[in-house]
Amino acid sequence: MSTPGATVVTLATATPGGGFPLFGGAFADAIHATDPTLEIQQRNTKGSTENVPLLERGEVDLGLVQGEVAYEALTGIGRAPAHLSILTAMYSTAGMFVVRGDSPHRSIADLRGQPVAFGARGSGLVILARYVLDGLGLDQAHDFESIYLDRAGDGPVMVQDGRAAALWGAGIGWPGFSAMAESPGGARFIAPDASEIARIRAKHTFLKPLTIPAGSYPGQSAAIDSVGSWSFILVRESLPEDVAYRLAKTLHGIEGEFCKKLPQACETTAANTVSAAPNVDLIHPGVLKYFREIGVVK
Secondary structure (H helix, E strand, O other): OOOOOEEEEEOOOOOOOOOHHHHHHHHHHHHHHHOOOEEEEEEEOOOHHHHHHHOOOOOEEEEEEEEHHHHHHHHEEEEEEOOEEEEEEEEEEEEEEEEEEOOOOOHHHHHHOEEEEEOOOOOOOHHHHHHHHOOOOOOOOOOEEEEEEEHHHHHHHHHOOOOOOEEEEEEEEHHHHHHHOHHHOOEEEEEHHHHHHHHHHHHHHOOEEEEEEEOOOOOOOOOEEEEEEEEEEEEOOOOHHHHHHHHHHHHOHHHHHHHOOOOHHHHHHHHHHHHHHHOHHOHHHHHHHHHHHHHOOO
């Protein structure tokens, strides 16, 4: 039941067990706790590649979209540019693999020919992996026994029981990485080394160098350097300016509180949104109005 008189906004997330439903739940709770007249109704989907067409058709108001999918949609790679705009940057997604603590695999090259869970069908993480591997001259479909999941939460179980040698994921606070790191045998992360990062970025210049700080996961004693991008909350073209303004003002007015709810939400800031957007003009006009008021955009 909706609160009488509330502005109801629909939010497309992804399959259960992944990072998007986790973020979406914390986002909805934070917004509603601050402004009960804004109601976020979440919808589980297949992920980023389904969320973009849902937004384009106006079937949802907001959608969580992983960086590579957002970049391709907004800039028109392999398709016409999507008439969507940015509500906020969510968090940076540094891509890497995780293996069991007792795994013999220690490099990306070691994983060639191995069964690897690359994520849920429709997830943007699958596309990030494709770009990273392509930058190293590897083919996701042919150089690995690629496994695509119906539920993101199935990945850690497959690695722990031996059906998969590794799980691909990204970012801080990602549930799959947490599940692996907290398992009895622990986990180890495999990311591109410095020379591999240089090769990847030489071919795919839109990928950014990103770092997972030490201690982001149990047993992770050193910082991990990799490449990736920023995920965004995108909005349908026809979302009213006043609704986008209210969402931005509410969200960015509680950045500190949101950070306490979820580690990765510490990156969900107005300043990061401006710097992460491929072009400031892609930010929704209602959001830009608020950003000008607080001085992060001139």
